[in-house]
Amino acid sequence: MRKRPFSKDKDIKSFPTTIEQFKSILEKYLQNSTDISFTQYEVQGQKIAVFFIDYMVDKNLLDDKLLGTLLASKTDWDASSILNEVPLDGGKQHINLIELATTLLSGSVGVYVENEDQAVSFSISKLEKRPLGKAETESLVLGPQVSFTESLSTNLNVIRWRLGTHDLVTEKFIIGERGQSEVRLVYLKSLANDTDVQTMRQRLKDLVVDEVEDASVLSQYIEDNNSSLFPQYYLTELPDRLCYAVSKGRLGVLVDKSPTSIIAPSTFFSFFESTEDIYMRWNIGSFLRMLRFVAMFISFVVTPTYVACVTFHYEVIPTPLLASLGSSRAQVPFPPIIEAMLLELLIELLRESGARLPTKVGQTIGIVGGIVLGQAAVEAGLTSNVLIIVVASSSLASFTAPSYLMGSAIRVIRFPLILIAGLIGLIGVTLGLIFFFIHLIRMTSLGRPYLLPAYPVNWKDMDDSFFRLPFSLNNTRSTSFRPKDMNRYPKKKAKKKKDIDE
Amino acid sequence: MEVNNVVKPNLQIRAFYLFFIIVNIQTGLGILGAPRHIFQEAKQDGWMSVLICGVLMHLVVFAMLFILKKYESADLLGIQVDIFGTWIGKLLGTLYLVYIFATLLSSLINYIQIVQVFIYPQMPSWMLGSLLVILIVYTVSGGVRTAVGIAFVFFFLSFWLFFFLYKTVGYMELTSFRPILEASPRDLLLGSYQAGYSFIGIEILFFLYPFIEDKKKVALPAHLGVAMTTFLVLVVMIISIGYFSPTALEHMLWPVLTLFKVVEYPIIERFDLIVVTQWAMVIFPNFILFSWIITYGMKRLYGFTQRKTLLVVASLLLIGITFIKKQLLISTLLGSVSSAGFWIAFIYPLLLLPLVLIKKKFFSKKGNSE
Numbered sequence: 001m002r003k004r005p006f007s008k009d010k011d012i013k014s015f016p017t018t019i020e021q022f023k024s025i026l027e028k029y030l031q032n033s034t035d036i037s038f039t040q041y042e043v044q045g046q047k048i049a050v051f052f053i054d055y056m057v058d059k060n061l062l063d064d065k066l067l068g069t070l071l072a073s074k075t076d077w078d079a080s081s082i083l084n085e086v087p088l089d090g091g092k093q094h095i096n097l098i099e100l101a102t103t104l105l106s107g108s109v110g111v112y113v114e115n116e117d118q119a120v121s122f123s124i125s126k127l128e129k130r131p132l133g134k135a136e137t138e139s140l141v142l143g144p145q146v147s148f149t150e151s152l153s154t155n156l157n158v159i160r161w162r163l164g165t166h167d168l169v170t171e172k173f174i175i176g177e178r179g180q181s182e183v184r185l186v187y188l189k190s191l192a193n194d195t196d197v198q199t200m201r202q203r204l205k206d207l208v209v210d211e212v213e214d215a216s217v218l219s220q221y222i223e224d225n226n227s228s229l230f231p232q233y234y235l236t237e238l239p240d241r242l243c244y245a246v247s248k249g250r251l252g253v254l255v256d257k258s259p260t261s262i263i264a265p266s267t268f269f270s271f272f273e274s275t276e277d278i279y280m281r282w283n284i285g286s287f288l289r290m291l292r293f294v295a296m297f298i299s300f301v302v303t304p305t306y307v308a309c310v311t312f313h314y315e316v317i318p319t320p321l322l323a324s325l326g327s328s329r330a331q332v333p334f335p336p337i338i339e340a341m342l343l344e345l346l347i348e349l350l351r352e353s354g355a356r357l358p359t360k361v362g363q364t365i366g367i368v369g370g371i372v373l374g375q376a377a378v379e380a381g382l383t384s385n386v387l388i389i390v391v392a393s394s395s396l397a398s399f400t401a402p403s404y405l406m407g408s409a410i411r412v413i414r415f416p417l418i419l420i421a422g423l424i425g426l427i428g429v430t431l432g433l434i435f436f437f438i439h440l441i442r443m444t445s446l447g448r449p450y451l452l453p454a455y456p457v458n459w460k461d462m463d464d465s466f467f468r469l470p471f472s473l474n475n476t477r478s479t480s481f482r483p484k485d486m487n488r489y490p491k492k493k494a495k496k497k498k499d500i501d502e
Numbered sequence: 503m504e505v506n507n508v509v510k511p512n513l514q515i516r517a518f519y520l521f522f523i524i525v526n527i528q529t530g531l532g533i534l535g536a537p538r539h540i541f542q543e544a545k546q547d548g549w550m551s552v553l554i555c556g557v558l559m560h561l562v563v564f565a566m567l568f569i570l571k572k573y574e575s576a577d578l579l580g581i582q583v584d585i586f587g588t589w590i591g592k593l594l595g596t597l598y599l600v601y602i603f604a605t606l607l608s609s610l611i612n613y614i615q616i617v618q619v620f621i622y623p624q625m626p627s628w629m630l631g632s633l634l635v636i637l638i639v640y641t642v643s644g645g646v647r648t649a650v651g652i653a654f655v656f657f658f659l660s661f662w663l664f665f666f667l668y669k670t671v672g673y674m675e676l677t678s679f680r681p682i683l684e685a686s687p688r689d690l691l692l693g694s695y696q697a698g699y700s701f702i703g704i705e706i707l708f709f710l711y712p713f714i715e716d717k718k719k720v721a722l723p724a725h726l727g728v729a730m731t732t733f734l735v736l737v738v739m740i741i742s743i744g745y746f747s748p749t750a751l752e753h754m755l756w757p758v759l760t761l762f763k764v765v766e767y768p769i770i771e772r773f774d775l776i777v778v779t780q781w782a783m784v785i786f787p788n789f790i791l792f793s794w795i796i797t798y799g800m801k802r803l804y805g806f807t808q809r810k811t812l813l814v815v816a817s818l819l820l821i822g823i824t825f826i827k828k829q830l831l832i833s834t835l836l837g838s839v840s841s842a843g844f845w846i847a848f849i850y851p852l853l854l855l856p857l858v859l860i861k862k863k864f865f866s867k868k869g870n871s872e
Contacts, residue, residue, distance in 0.1 A: 313621070318771045424629070426779040427617060431633055434786055437659070438637065441651040442644040455651040456516075 014097035016115045019049050022097070026051065029101050036104075044076055052109035058126040061088065062109055066122060070111070079118035082111055090123035129154060137404055138238055142279040147237040152182055152256035155239070159186060159252075162243040167191075173204045175218070179211035182256040183218065186242075191249035193482045199447055200251050200264060215258040224444045229412055231405035232445040234263040234270055241275045249483025251446075265446035265481060269454070269465040271406040272296065277468055286467035293466070295397035299410050300436075302394045303340055304421035304429045306387065310336040312425035324386075331381035337422025339383050343391045344414065346373060351395070351411075452480040503588065505580040506573060507712040507802065515650050515710075517719040522657045523650060523710065524727030526787040527703035529734055531612050532840075534781075536700045536735055537742035537757045544693030545748070546678060547685040549739050551693025556732030558694065558848070559701050563724050565851045566704070569858050570711045570720075578708035579802045581854070585861050592803055598705075599799045601839075601846050603815065605702065606792040607822045608839040610634060611832055613785055614823065616756065620778045631823035634782075634789065635816050642793045642812050646713055649794045653787040660783040664734065666773065667741060669765045674744030695844065700735050702843040703788065704728070708851075709795045 014025070023038055030036055038051040048070060052062070069086045070077070083091045090108075094100040100110050100119050107125020132154065135147035148155045156170060171185040183204060187197055203222040212218045216235055223232040236242055237260050242252045245263045253262040263270075272292045277285035309316050310325065317325060332339055350369045354362040374392075377383045394414065401407040413436065420428035443450035453461035463469040464478040472494045476486045540548040573581060578598065583591030614627050614634075641648055685693070707724060714720055742757045754760055765773035796815050797808040826832060 313772075313775055315772045316770060316775050318766075318768060321769065424625070424633075425621065426775065427621065427630065427782065428633075430779045430782045431637065434656075434783060435637055435640070437655055438641045438644070438648065438652060441655060442641075442648050451651070451655075455655050456647075457519075457654065 013095050013117070015095060015112075015117045015119065019047050019112070019114050022049060022112055023051075025097055026101055029098060030104070041071060043071055043073065046077060047114040048077060049112045049114070050109065051104070051112075053104050053107070056104075056107040056125055057109050058124045061124040066109060066111070066124070077113050079113070079116055079120050082113075082120045086122065088122045088124060092121050092123075093118045094121060095119075127151060127153075132158070135238055138236060138241070138274075138402060140238070140274070140276050140279075142276050144238070144240045146239060148239060148254075148259045148261060150257050150259050152184065152254060155254050155259075155261070156184065158239045159243060159246075159254075162239055163188070163247065168246075171201065175204065175207055176209060176211040181212045183212070184254045186246055186252040186254060188246055188249065191247070191477075191483045191485055192251055193249060193484065196251055196265060196446055196448070196481070200253070204253075212255060215253065215255040215260040215262055218253065218255055218258075219262045224446065228439065228443060229409045230268070230440070230443065230450075231271070231403065231409065232266065232443070232450070234266040234403060235260045235405060236263060236403075237261070238275065244275055244278070248477050249481055249485075265448040267445065267448075267452045267465070267480065268440055268443075268450050269452075271403040272401060273465070274402040282468045282470045289467060292400050292402075295400040296410060299394045299397040300414065300417065300433070301429065302390055303344065303414060304417040304432070305426070306390045307336045307340045307418055308421040308425040308429055311422055316426075325384070328384040328386050332384050333381070335422070336387075337418065339387055340391065340418050340422070341415075343377070343383050343387055344395075344418065346377070347391055347395045348411065448481065453478070503580065503583050503592070503802065505584040506575045507577055507580055508575050509712050511715075513646055513713060514715040515647065515713055517714050517716045518723045519650050519654055520707070520710070520714070520720060521723035521727045521730070523653045523706060523787070523791065524704065524724060525730045525734075526653045526657050526784070527706050527791050528701050528727070528731040530700075530703065530785045530788040531609050531616070532700035532702060533735055533738060534616070534756045534758045536697060537739050538751055538754055539696035539699065540693045540739060541743065541748070541751045543696055544685045544689050546680070546743055547683060547690060548693050548697075548743060549679075549736060550683075550685075551690050552697050552732065552736045552739050554690060555694040555697040555701065556728065556736070559698075559704070559728045559732065560725055562848050562851055563704065563707070563728050565855045566707050567721055567724060569851065569855055570708070571717075572858055572862050575712045575717070577710075577712050577802065578705075579799055581708075581858065585854075585857050595799065595803050598846065599796050599803075601842055602705070602792050602795050602799075603818070604835070604839050605843065606789060606796070606815075607819060607826075608835050609785060609788055609792075610819060611823060611826055612836060613781070615832065616759070616778060616781070619755075620759065621775060627827065628820065628824045632820060634786075635819050635823075637786070638789050638793050638819075639812055639816050641790050642797060643809065646710075646794060646798070649787075649790045650710075652790050656783045656787050660780060663762075663777055663780055663784075664737075666765050666777075667737070667761060670741050670745050670761050673764065674741065676744065678744050678748075697735060697739075698844050698848060699840040701728070701731060702840070702847050703791075705847050706791055706795065709798065 019040055026038070027033075027036065033053075035054050036051060037054050038049065041048045041050065050067065050070070065088050066086055070082070073085070075081070079093050083093065092103070094103075095118055097119070100121055103121045103123070104110060106123075107127065108121040108123045110119055110121045112119040129151035130149055132146050132149055134145045138147075146158065148158070159170075160168065165188070167188045167190050169185075169187055169189050173183040173185065174180050175183050185197070185200060185204065200222070207221055209221060212221070219231075219233045219235060220226065225232065234245070242261045242263060246252050251264050253264065255261075273289065277289050279285075280288065310329070314322060329336075334342070350366060350373075353369070354366045356362075357365055370392075374388050378385050378388065395411070398407050398410045398414075401410060417429060417432045420432050440451050441449075441455055449456055452458060453465055458478075458480055460476070461478045461480050463474055468474070475489050475491045475494050477483050477488055479486065537548065540551050544551040569581065570576065573584075576584070579591075579595040582594045582598075585591065586594060610631065611627070614630050617630060618625060618627070641652055711717070711720070738758055738761075741761060742751055745761060746754065746757060751757055759774050759777060762774040762777045763772070767773075770776070793812065793815055797811040800806045800811040801808050826835065
């Protein structure tokens with residue numbers, strides 16, 4: 001097991017002891033916190049101490065069940081009779097005081113009868129959490145709107161609700177040396193690939209960090225290539241998306257205190273899939289999915305190509321277009337690369353400020369910044385009209401990626417591309433794209449190739465990545481992740497057609 | 503050195519990738535100038551030369567596969583050692599790798615030259631050269647699967663260029679093909695010899711064979727790949743003969759690039775510039791696969807680590823690109839590489855075949871007598 005920062009040796013006996021001694025050790029261990037409520041009762045001549053952290057426990061349960069039973073009794077108490085007679089579940093016996101004190105931190109109440117050799121704790125924690133809300137970062141038009149919350153038990157509840165099968169495995173890991181977080185690995189036993197499960201289990205077990213702040217941080221600790229710009233695991237706050245992935249044989253990782261979940265392994269193309277594609281009709285879903293690929297391409301290529309053509313290759317632009325470009329650029333004193341960088345930066349500023357500001361102000365700033373600044377920049381002769389269209393469309397296109405992380409990656413990649421286009425022109429853009437493809441081909445996610453199903457090629461899986469087929473033709477799970485069971489439903493039944501007038 | 507080279511399963515590739523690899527490695531720079539060279543020999547019957555060359559290529563592939571199938575999982579380097587003994591075998595292997603390096607260097611220089619001629623007359627060679635070499639190092643250090651992936655993915659990313667030749671078809675003159683069969687058989691064969699330059703690269707089969715997962719299925723993709731290349735060269739040849747006047751075609755350095763000049767759209771003029779830049783994606787797999795052959799070959803022959811060889815190759819390439827500048831020198835290099843390619847890539851397998859057969863027969867007889 002992992003090394004803990006303090007020793008919690010279960011074999012060291014701290015009891016029996018007196019209540020005073022007990023109290024002093026406890027208070028010393030918990031840094032003399034004023035939050036500890038330590039009360040001493042006398043029942044039938046026995047001294048009984050009841051102690052807990054004030055705001056971590058459910059007071060109703062404490063008063064009704066625990067104190068009510070304890071104080072009303074006419075018999076002598078010992079550890080086993082307390083466990084037996086107090087109508088609360090989650091009771092535990094402890095022989096070590098430090099171990100007992102640790103359970104208090106997670107919302108237990110401890111009971112100690114003087115001179116007994118065991119203490120008892122009951123878990124009656126009261127955790128503050130927000131109710132399930134609507135998804136904000138990944139908003140959908142169709143389909144379930146509920147999103148994960150920070151509470152792991154709520155999230156697991158939602159997952160169990162959606163995937164109510166005995167097949168669902170939720171393996172528990174405790175990660176963090178100082179601030180400990182519970183991490184759950186979720187998968188379907190009869191589907192998920194054993195190698196993947198083993199790899200993920202190993203990575204989670206081997207992880208030694210002080211604390212895991214969020215699922216997105218955990219995903220960076222366990223990824224394959226940490227110098228890449230691209231996200232290697234899909235992070236989602238949508239339970240339906242996670243459950244869809246899990247039911248196709250992939251793995252989910254949930255982290256306590258984080259409203260995001262990790263889907264692994266993920267491929268490059270899965271970052272352009274939205275669950276909405278499945279809720280839509282197949283042909284419309286296909287159209288939308290392809291639209292996103294086109295958008296990504298536009299976002300990558302358009303600004304660099306503009307910069308390259310205007311700087312080096314006027315001859316590529318047809319004469320009528322060149323004339324209007326020229327008149328638009330006539331006032332601009334900078335070379336195209338500075339002009340483009342300036343505008344791209346402006347757009348990035350708008351996006352960032354819009355994300356940081358409260359929603360209402362953010363919208364206003366977006367409109368004011370976009371329209372007023374853009375218009376003013378053109379009139380002041382700092383940029384050309386055409387470039388504003390180019391930059392705005394490429395920026396707009398980058399927002400179509402359903403994953404915020406992928407959208408950010410695409411926007412960042414544009415900058416080096418623009419730079420190289422401004423330095424050596426179109427050949428630079430091509431070399432940049434070549435680099436981008438090499439990088440994608442070399443990358444892996446949880447040991448599986450990132451560019452699946454394009455390379456290593458998997459013709460059967462094309463329909464799940466680039467477009468969608470009607471359900472009657474799509475009766476298998478995608479083979480890319482090697483699930484144990486391929487068939488979703490019998491093909492014959494799916495393809496069966498009724499006769500006319502039957 | 504082991505004759506057979508058994509490769510770990512995680513490095514193996516499926517056989518059908520060979521199709522894309524072969525098409526990609528053959529349609530490098532050779533195809534850009536092919537119509538001119540063929541036309542100089544066979545005139546308007548050049549397309550027949552291409553067909554003859556294609557048929558001969560299938561023979562070569564057949565011979566290569568025949569040799570390879572005699573062994574369990576061997577590459578050329580292992581076979582040479584098996585036949586000629588360790589010393590001569592290793593020497594021949596080294597020479598082969600030197601030839602591959604020369605091909606690599608010549609195609610790099612040639613591409614940089616095309617870019618300089620078409621787009622940036624002022625740009626120093628080392629600039630584009632070093633960018634390309636950096637990309638080569640990055641890719642080859644990803645291993646054989648990355649190299650194959652590049653060949654596969656870039657096939658789809660660059661093949662669309664070919665369809666834009668449809669515009670030139672409308673301008674073709676059918677009279678240019680007449681009179682048919684004016685060229686003598688000798689001219690036709692000389693034309694085929696010239697066409698052979700666009701088929702260089704088939705050597706990859708000798709090196710990639712141990713990496714193929716399902717070795718029984720190799721023949722189909724290999725032959726299809728050669729057929730595809732033949733088809734591409736044939737189409738380009740036919741369009742060039744029909745589109746250009748004979749005198750123009752004879753003096754044009756890269757007729758295929760000129761063909762693209764006529765392609766024009768309301769949003770794009772001078773499509774040939776796009777083609778020249780996009781051609782980086784066409785020839786990049788060549789660079790990668792040739793560099794990979796060198797690094798892996800050196801490991802097989804002498805046990806050098808691939809990383810070290812890769813760095814050495816990269817620096818040699820950079821030196822070559824920077825210092826080979828004179829047009830005469832470049833032409834000599836290109837000429838000697840292509841004529842060496844003819845002998846090494848096409849004639850050598852045919853010579854090797856009887857040797858392998860004799861050796862195997864002798865070997866098996868000896869095995870029986872014991």
